[in-house]
Amino acid sequence: MQQSDQAQNGAGLVPLDPGLPTSPIDYLHAVHLCKRELCALLERIADGDPAPSENVEAATAFLSDEFPIHLEDEEQDLFPLLRLRCERDDDIDRLLDKLMDDHRHAHFDVTGVTRILQSAASGLGAKDITDLRRFAGHVRRHLTLEKAVLMPFARLRLTEADLETLRASMRRRRGLETNTD
Numbered sequence: 001m002q003q004s005d006q007a008q009n010g011a012g013l014v015p016l017d018p019g020l021p022t023s024p025i026d027y028l029h030a031v032h033l034c035k036r037e038l039c040a041l042l043e044r045i046a047d048g049d050p051a052p053s054e055n056v057e058a059a060t061a062f063l064s065d066e067f068p069i070h071l072e073d074e075e076q077d078l079f080p081l082l083r084l085r086c087e088r089d090d091d092i093d094r095l096l097d098k099l100m101d102d103h104r105h106a107h108f109d110v111t112g113v114t115r116i117l118q119s120a121a122s123g124l125g126a127k128d129i130t131d132l133r134r135f136a137g138h139v140r141r142h143l144t145l146e147k148a149v150l151m152p153f154a155r156l157r158l159t160e161a162d163l164e165t166l167r168a169s170m171r172r173r174r175g176l177e178t179n180t181d
Contacts, residue, residue, distance in 0.1 A: 024167040025154050028078070031070045032143055038062060039136040042113070045120055046132040056117050063114050069173050071103050077169045078154065085157040095149055102142045109135050 041059050045051050079096045086092035113135050116128045124132075158166070171177070 022167075024073075024163055024170050025151065025158075027170065028070070028073065028154075029151065031066060032146060034062060034066070035070075035139055035143055039140050042132045042136040045117070045124070046129045046136075048124075051120065053121070056120060060114055060117050063110050063117075067110060068107070071106065072173060073166070073170050075100065075103060077166050081158055081162045081166060082150070082153055085159070085162065086153055087157075090153060090157070092153060095145065099142065099145065099150065102138065105138060106142075109138070 082092050
């Protein structure tokens with residue numbers, strides 16, 4: 001499997017600009033790209049490739065800092081806004097229920113993955129390797145649904161007021177001022 005240059009050097013896991021772009025949807029997309037880079041790193045570690053300590057530290061920081069906030073962005077704001085705005089024929093409830101189930105698993109799994117990463121330098125057991133691969137696969141499948149179905153609905157259905165509400169909530173969650181003057 002060909003890895004991106006970012007995955008090779010860990011650059012895909014650098015902290016995102018805390019100022020948030022004008023579009024909260026673009027910011028969510030940027031976090032999704034970071035999650036893809038995280039998956040690539042986890043798979044390389046599971047394959048036995050030595051990961052530089054700064055990459056492991058970046059992955060651990062991402063999992064403990066941005067990852068849970070991102071899940072909150074979706075669960076507390078994006079998903080409810082989509083439930084409100086999508087039309088009956090969009091059948092959004094089934095998708096959002098599936099994504100919420102994925103989030104419940106992710107909340108549970110992150111602690112174990114973080115523990116594995118923190119002890120990776122001293123070697124991985126078979127269960128650790130399986131857990132890293134399982135988590136990475138789960139996140140990749142989740143991202144595929146979000147990219148192919150969820151984000152197009154968000155771009156299509158959310159109003160400017162919805163996007164501003166989402167942006168303000170995302171900024172507040174990150175401890176940033178919410179006024180845009």
